[in-house]
Amino acid sequence: MTVLERPRRATRGVGVSAPRPDGVPKVRGQFQFSSDLFAEGMLWGHVLRSPHPSARIRRLDVGPAWAIDGVRAVLTAADVPGAPTYGLEIPDQPVLAADVVRYMGEPVVAVAADHPETARRAAAAVLVDYEPLDPLVDPEDAISAPPIHPDGNVFRHLRIEHGDPEARGEVVVEGTYEVGMQDQAFMGPESGLAVPAEDGGVDLYIATQWLHVDRDQVARCLGLPLEKVRLHLAGVGGAFGAREDVSIQVHLCLLALATGRPVKMVLSREDSFFSHVHRHPARIWLRHQADRQGRLVRVDARVLLDGGAYASSSTAVISNATAFATGPYRVPNATVDGWVVRTNNPPCGAMRGFGAVQACFAYEAQMDKLAAALGMDPVQLRLANALRHGDTLITGQRIEGSAPVAQVIEAAAGAPLPAVGPEALPDVALPGGAGRTATRSRVRRGVGFAVGYKNLMYSEGFDDASEARVRLELAEDGPLATVTCAAAEVGQGFVTLARQICEEELGVERVVLAPPSTARIGSAGSTSASRQTWMSGGAVAEACRAVAGRLLERAARRLGTDPGRLVLAEGAVQALEGADALSVAELLAEGPLEETVTFHHRQTEPLDERGQGDAHVAFAFAAHRAVVDVDLDLGLVKVVQIATAQDVGRVLNPLQVLGQIEGGIAQGVGLAVMEEIVLDQGRVRNPSFTDYLIPTALDMPDVAVAALVEEPEPGAPFGAKGVGEPPTISSTPAVVAAIRAATGLPLTRVPVRPADIALATPGDPRP
Amino acid sequence: MRYELVVNGTPREVDSSWLGESLLYVLRERLGLPGSKNACEQGECGSCSVLLDGRLVCACLVLAASAVGAEITTVEGLGGEGPEDLDPIQRAFVEAGAVQCGFCTPGLVVAVHDLLRRVPQPSEWEIREAISGNLCRCTGYGRILDAVQRAARAFAEQAVTR
Numbered sequence: 068m069t070v071l072e073r074p075r076r077a078t079r080g081v082g083v084s085a086p087r088p089d090g091v092p093k094v095r096g097q098f099q100f101s102s103d104l105f106a107e108g109m110l111w112g113h114v115l116r117s118p119h120p121s122a123r124i125r126r127l128d129v130g131p132a133w134a135i136d137g138v139r140a141v142l143t144a145a146d147v148p149g150a151p152t153y154g155l156e157i158p159d160q161p162v163l164a165a166d167v168v169r170y171m172g173e174p175v176v177a178v179a180a181d182h183p184e185t186a187r188r189a190a191a192a193v194l195v196d197y198e199p200l201d202p203l204v205d206p207e208d209a210i211s212a213p214p215i216h217p218d219g220n221v222f223r224h225l226r227i228e229h230g231d232p233e234a235r236g237e238v239v240v241e242g243t244y245e246v247g248m249q250d251q252a253f254m255g256p257e258s259g260l261a262v263p264a265e266d267g268g269v270d271l272y273i274a275t276q277w278l279h280v281d282r283d284q285v286a287r288c289l290g291l292p293l294e295k296v297r298l299h300l301a302g303v304g305g306a307f308g309a310r311e312d313v314s315i316q317v318h319l320c321l322l323a324l325a326t327g328r329p330v331k332m333v334l335s336r337e338d339s340f341f342s343h344v345h346r347h348p349a350r351i352w353l354r355h356q357a358d359r360q361g362r363l364v365r366v367d368a369r370v371l372l373d374g375g376a377y378a379s380s381s382t383a384v385i386s387n388a389t390a391f392a393t394g395p396y397r398v399p400n401a402t403v404d405g406w407v408v409r410t411n412n413p414p415c416g417a418m419r420g421f422g423a424v425q426a427c428f429a430y431e432a433q434m435d436k437l438a439a440a441l442g443m444d445p446v447q448l449r450l451a452n453a454l455r456h457g458d459t460l461i462t463g464q465r466i467e468g469s470a471p472v473a474q475v476i477e478a479a480a481g482a483p484l485p486a487v488g489p490e491a492l493p494d495v496a497l498p499g500g501a502g503r504t505a506t507r508s509r510v511r512r513g514v515g516f517a518v519g520y521k522n523l524m525y526s527e528g529f530d531d532a533s534e535a536r537v538r539l540e541l542a543e544d545g546p547l548a549t550v551t552c553a554a555a556e557v558g559q560g561f562v563t564l565a566r567q568i569c570e571e572e573l574g575v576e577r578v579v580l581a582p583p584s585t586a587r588i589g590s591a592g593s594t595s596a597s598r599q600t601w602m603s604g605g606a607v608a609e610a611c612r613a614v615a616g617r618l619l620e621r622a623a624r625r626l627g628t629d630p631g632r633l634v635l636a637e638g639a640v641q642a643l644e645g646a647d648a649l650s651v652a653e654l655l656a657e658g659p660l661e662e663t664v665t666f667h668h669r670q671t672e673p674l675d676e677r678g679q680g681d682a683h684v685a686f687a688f689a690a691h692r693a694v695v696d697v698d699l700d701l702g703l704v705k706v707v708q709i710a711t712a713q714d715v716g717r718v719l720n721p722l723q724v725l726g727q728i729e730g731g732i733a734q735g736v737g738l739a740v741m742e743e744i745v746l747d748q749g750r751v752r753n754p755s756f757t758d759y760l761i762p763t764a765l766d767m768p769d770v771a772v773a774a775l776v777e778e779p780e781p782g783a784p785f786g787a788k789g790v791g792e793p794p795t796i797s798s799t800p801a802v803v804a805a806i807r808a809a810t811g812l813p814l815t816r817v818p819v820r821p822a823d824i825a826l827a828t829p830g831d832p833r834p
Numbered sequence: 835m836r837y838e839l840v841v842n843g844t845p846r847e848v849d850s851s852w853l854g855e856s857l858l859y860v861l862r863e864r865l866g867l868p869g870s871k872n873a874c875e876q877g878e879c880g881s882c883s884v885l886l887d888g889r890l891v892c893a894c895l896v897l898a899a900s901a902v903g904a905e906i907t908t909v910e911g912l913g914g915e916g917p918e919d920l921d922p923i924q925r926a927f928v929e930a931g932a933v934q935c936g937f938c939t940p941g942l943v944v945a946v947h948d949l950l951r952r953v954p955q956p957s958e959w960e961i962r963e964a965i966s967g968n969l970c971r972c973t974g975y976g977r978i979l980d981a982v983q984r985a986a987r988a989f990a991e992q993a994v995t996r
Contacts, residue, residue, distance in 0.1 A: 090928035091918060093936030094943055096869020096909035100936075103868035183859075184852060254873040254881060254937035254971050304873070304937030305971050336874040495959050501966070558935025558972045722931035722977070729974030730934065756878035756969065763966040764975040 080571035081785055084722035087563050088580070089556075101274035101301035102258035106329035109260065110139050112322045113186035113332065114315065115176040115193055116341055117168035120202040120411040120749025121215070124166055128194040129176065137181035138189045140325040147321065149290030153313050155280065155416070159218050160377035162288050162317045168197070169215060169376035170413050171750050172341025179322040179330050202411035202749035206350070206373040209408040215376075220409045222374050223382040225389045227678030229461040230400030236356030236364030240436040244353070244429035245816040247743035248373075249346035249734075251418050252761050255304015257314045257342055258333040261323035268295025269320045274303040276310045276555050278583060279590035288317045289324065296320070300583040306557035307734070308417030309343040311595055312379050340754035344379045344416030345744055347372040347407065349388065349425035353433045361441050361448050365400040366461075368392040370426065372407040372415070379416030381407040386527060387422030389678070390462050394430040395472045395520040395688055396452035401461040403678070411749045417595055419734060420795045423521035428817055431517040431800035435807070445804075446480045446516055453518075454688075463679035469778035469788075472688050475712040476518055478774035479690035482710030485769070488512060489696045498696055498703035500765045509700045512707070515804025518690040519797030522683040523789045524598045524668050531598065532667045534589035535606035539573060539614050539651075540659035546638075546651045548573055548611075551581040554591035554603035559791060560723040561599050565607050567720060568784075572611035574638045574651065589665065597687060597789025600719065605784035606666035613662035621657060622649045669782055685780055689713040689793035691732070693801035694768075697809040702825030704740045706766070706802055712774040716788035721775075724790050729770045731794025737762050738795075739802035743818050837902050841865060842911030853899055858882045860898035861908060869909040869940045873969065880968030883941035883948075884908045890948040909940035912947060922988035923947060923981075930981035934972035942968045946982050955986055 079085070092098040129141040144151060144165035151165065152158045164175045176193050180186035203212050209220045259273035268291055275281050278298045286296040303310065315332050322330040334342055349372050356365040370388045374381035389405030418424075438445040453472035459465050489510040495501050497510060525531040535552040548569045556562045566578040581587060591603045619630040622640035626633070626647050633640050641648040674680040694708040709732050718724050734742075741760040745752040753759045779786025799817060807814050812827050835853055839846050839860070846865050858875065861867045861884070871881035875894040882893040885907040893908075913921045920928070923946050933939050942965060949956060949964040956964065961982045962975075970978065 084931070086928055086931075087933055089936065090933045091920065091924075093933045093939050094909075094920060094924035094927045095913055096867075096940040096943075098936055099868075100871070102872055103862070105863075105866075182852065184854065252971055253935070254871070254879065254969065255935065256873065303935060304871075305935040307971070333872065336876065493959055495963055501963055560934070726931050726934055726973055726977055729976040730972045731974075733974035734971075755876060756874045757876065761969060761971060762974075763969065764962040764979070765966040767962075767975045770974065770976055 081567050081719050084720055085563050085567050087560060088566060089562060099302050100255050100304050101272065102255060102333045104260035104272055104301060104331060106260060106262060109329040109331050110179040110181060110326055111183040111186045112319055112330045113178045113183065113190045114174045114318055115190035117164065117171060117173040117175055119168055119197055119199050120171045121200040122168050122197040123200060124164065124168065124195060125198050126196040131192040131194060132178060132189040135185060135189045135192060137185040138178065140179040140322050141189065142177045142321055142325060146325065147288055150287045153284040153288055153317065154378050155312055155380050156382055157218065157378040159216060169411055172413060174318065177318040177322055179326050204410055204412055204749045206371050206408045206410055209410050210406065215411060216409055222378050222407045222409060223385050225385055225405040225678060227389055227401060227403040227461055229463065232402065234365045234400040236358050238357045238359065238437065238440050239354065240433060240440050241354035242433055242436060242815060244351045244432055246349040246425045246428055247818055248348045248746065249418060249738050249742050250340060250744055250759060251307035251309035251343065252759065253305030253307055253309055256334045256336060256339040259301060259315060259319050260329055260331045261319035262329045263323045263327050266295055268297065269323055270297045270299065271316060271320055272299045272301040273316055274301050274310060276306050276557060276595055277593035278553050278555065278585050281313055281316050282585045284313050285316050285320055289320055297584065297586040300555055303555060303557040306594065307419045308421065308595060311417040311593055312344050314342040336756060337754045340751060344414045346418035347374060347384055347415040347425065351425065351429035353429050355433050355437050357437055357441065361443050361451050363396055363398050363452050366393040366398050368403040370403065370405040373410055373412055374407045375410060375412045375414035377414040379414050381416065384422040387521065388426045391423045391521060392426045392430065393461055394427065395454045395518055397454060397458050398461050403461065412746055413751060419731065420521065420792050421596065423519060423796050424799065427517065427519035427796045428800045431797065432815065435804055446476060449476050449518055462674060462682055464681045464683060466686065468685045468780045469714065469716065470686060470688065471714050471776045471778050472518065474776045475688055475690040475714055478712035479692045479710050480516060482692060482771050482773035485694055485708045495765065496705065498698040498705040499701060505698060505701050510696050510698050511809040513695050513697060513805040513809025515693045515801050515808055517797040517800035517804060518688065519793065520686050520688040521792055521796060523601060523687055524596055524684040526671055527682045528671055528673045530667060531592040531602065532665050533591040533602040533606040534663065534665045535603060535610045536588055536661060536663040537569065537607065537610035537614050538659055538661040539655060541652055541655035542577065545577060546575045546655055548575045548578045549581055550578065550607055551588050552591050552603050552607060553583045553585065553588050554599050555583060555594040557594050559594065559727065560720065561603060563723060564600060564604055564719060568604055568607045569611055572608055573615060574635060597792045600787055600789050601783050602666055602668065606664055608784045609664045609666055610662050613664055614660045617660045617662065618651065618654050621654050625649060685783065685788065687714050687788045687793050689797055691798045691801035693805040695802060695805040695809060697806055697824060699810065700825060702821030702823065704806055704819065706736050706740065706768040708769045708771060709798055710771040710773050711794065712776060713790065713793055714788065715775045715777060715790050716780040716783055717777050717786040718775055719785060719787050724775060725772065727790045728772060728794045731791060732770055732798045733762050733767055735795045735798025736768065736802055738817055739799045740819055835899065837899055839898065839901055839906060841867065841906045842908060848898065851898065855898050856894050857896040857898040857901050858893035861893060867908055867910050871937055871940055873937060880945060881938050881941040883944040883968065885944060885948065890945060909943055912943060923985040926981040926984035926988060930984055931977040932973060932981035938968055938970040942978060946985060950986055950989060954989060
């Protein structure tokens with residue numbers, strides 16, 4: 068028998084602000100990102116991209132590239148040995164364009180050379196004779212225009228019919244809203260290293276959100292069996308949806324296999340803008356009908372998303388934008404049509420909030436409009452219609468889990484307002500910041516409110532399972548747990564959480580994570596849809612429990628008792644009754660224990676032809692109240708404060724939850740007042756951080772977290788909901804509502820640009 | 835061409851380099867110091883921040899060959915030798931939760947060094963302005979502001995102890 072030391076529970080396990088295990092190497096500059104990789108004798112890759120949004124390739128001459136000293140490979144579409152196209156859901160996107168290009172930035176030629184500058188020069192030397200075509204750039208035109216791709220121009224049309232089509236309300240408001248194209252703008256550009264292997268396959272070290280689905284697409288294009296294409300996660304410098312699709316993966320592998328040498332590629336920021344998908348621009352028409360008391364009676368909506376040139380995850384994004392078009396409210400009757408279409412604009416796909424962001428900007432503007440028409444307080448109107456547990460959504464799905472919508476609304480609305488008004492702030496805190504030159508007498512403050520929600524995990528019958536393996540062994544200095552899981556750490560903190568879960572479940576102090584790789588374990592699903600805490604966290608927890616069960620069996624044999632009479636607690640297996648105990652270390656002296664489990668969420672079902680079905684696993688809600696200062700003459704906006712409350716199920720790491728909330732709000736604020744990929748006839752005008760602006764420390768408001776509402780979600784490991792996306796959803800409409808309050812302008816489009824305020828026509832209708 | 839750079843107090847030979855290479859490229863690809871990061875390579879994001887003779891610069895905008903004779907300090911030159919031997923700024927970033935993906939972190943650590951050397955007890959707005967040239971996409975800066983304030987306090991306590 069062993070006398071046990073009490074583990075330090077206050078700093079370990081689930082629920083504490085455990086520090087990141089990769090924090091120390093990251094602050095020292097020693098963490099290896101995908102752009103930091105190096106291999107002896109490696110070459111540098113570069114991709115030549117189309118300068119046209121739509122063109123026919125008449126002739127392509129790679130001779131001049133080969134003429135440059137140090138060039139080792141120049142590859143075109145003819146050099147792709149396997150499938151010529153790839154795609155997350157529909158393989159419609161060429162690895163390298165063959166005869167036509169459908170968006171500005173489409174890859175045409177891949178080059179490898181001794182030096183990155185040589186590779187760039189070689190790519191520039193390739194002669195491509197383009198016949199430019201009129202680009203199809205208006206998504207409304209796309210529905211009926213001649214197809215610009217063999218698959219046609221409509222990726223998906225979805226219709227939701229719910230309730231009584233004849234139902235009418237006395238108070239009617241309608242509006243049309245637009246959302247511009249947002250970029251994820253992660254800091255670490257696309258990069259990776261492909262190393263040819265002796266078995267004729269290839270090892271790719273890459274920053275991605277989903278190793279296995281990248282692997283499947285890469286192998287298909289290379290014409291190699293899956294086991295010969297091994298993807299290993301390299302350090303990821305942020306993702307936010309932009310790394311869910313394949314970008315440079317196939318090009319890198321092709322170049323490595325063609326040259327027989329390791330090939331590294333690191334994109335410039337400009338190429339990064341061209342090589343990943345963006346948030347779908349949206350046009351949304353909504354008509355709300357309510358009774359005189361403010362109860363919603365009916366909502367009609369038409370949602371149109373611009374999917375750009377290729378499918379990516381468009382069919383899933385439109386599903387969200389359509390299903391969530393009426394917001395976190397009880398809507399007994401609704402008709403919603405959603406379309407996502409192909410154009411010659413840059414391809415759009417996943418970005419944090421995934422369809423729910425666009426919808427929320429529109430329905431929350433409508434709720435304010437309805438409140439004004441009813442003469443009701445906007446917060447009270449939201450409370451009167453707020454969804455709760457047991458309610459039915461417009462897709463006919465009953466909410467079986469927690470839905471503390473009223474709680475998040477009340478908490479965010481009740482947060483203290485900023486103590487200081489614009490008259491007393493330093494110049495640098497006013498609209499325009501450090502560069503401000505105007506008088507403060509024209510600065511007006513406004514307050515706005517919004518609430519939003521979205522689904523957690525994949526929907527419509529998709530089984531996005533996660534596999535994890537936990538090995539528990541006796542190392543020199545005590546028990547050691549090793550977690551193997553392919554979940555991509557992209558900054559969100561899964562690596563912290565996986566350790567906390569092992570500490571919680573096994574009582575171990577030492578936990579290490581094996582490097583994620585397709586060669587080690589099955590898919591963990593994507594790091595997206597606010598799903599890894601639930602899915603891979605769940606897989607790790609179940610694998611731990613399976614190992615714990617084996618420990619109990621071992622102990623039961625030794626103690627001559629039944630495993631059911633034993634518990635694992637505080638580093639030892641103890642009898643429920645009596646003093647018998649065996650330390651984990653003693654039990655592991657027999658040998659290591661290892662268990663691999665696959666964790667599935669509750670099965671969902673596809674939507675039927677009327678858009679009805681139990682399509683979503685669970686939902687998360689958040690509310691935001693924004694305070695802004697607006698310079699009426701300059702049209703500049705300073706977001707002063709965002710107060711928020713969020714439905715989190717249960718807090719597993721308070722510091723990481725706060726980090727997700729603040730970071731998500733930053734992206735929501737960015738979409739509200741500054742972030743847009745500016746397009747001119749399909750051409751991107753601002754592919755740089757000089758011209759595509761993301762919030763700086765001076766732009767970022769104070770974030771006041773009024774409440775983290777903890778109503779444990781049934782079926783979720785530890786009752787926790789994913790927390791990454793809700794902060795990005797309703798922060799944008801809250802900011803715009805505040806600008807409307809300050810200016811009296813309708814502002815139906817985001818981002819709100821200075822000209823939308825400063826140059827607004829005086830006769831503009833009021834909201 | 836061939837020249838010598840003094841990086842983190844150590845003379846380093848740079849051989850067969852193309853004249854057009856930035857200091858960032860030479861640090862990362864020729865001297866094995868990839869701590870300085872490459873988020874924009876046009877001086878907008880601050881992820882490649884280094885100190886050049888004590889002045890905060892974007893290494894991507896400095897031609898490596900023009901840095902001959904200067905004292906170059908990179909993130910690798912801060913902190914001590916041991917694996918957990920962090921300086922107060924690095925420690926504050928870890929403890930405050932200021933690190934998520936971490937791509938902006940090395941540049942911020944260097945920029946905060948520059949700030950706290952000039953202004954040991956900065957106000958919130960002085961911090962915001964000083965780090966406004968360092969873009970972060972993950973954190974929304976809240977925990978970074980907290981980290982800078984913690985680091986300033988830690989330096990003040992060190993000074994008192996001394």
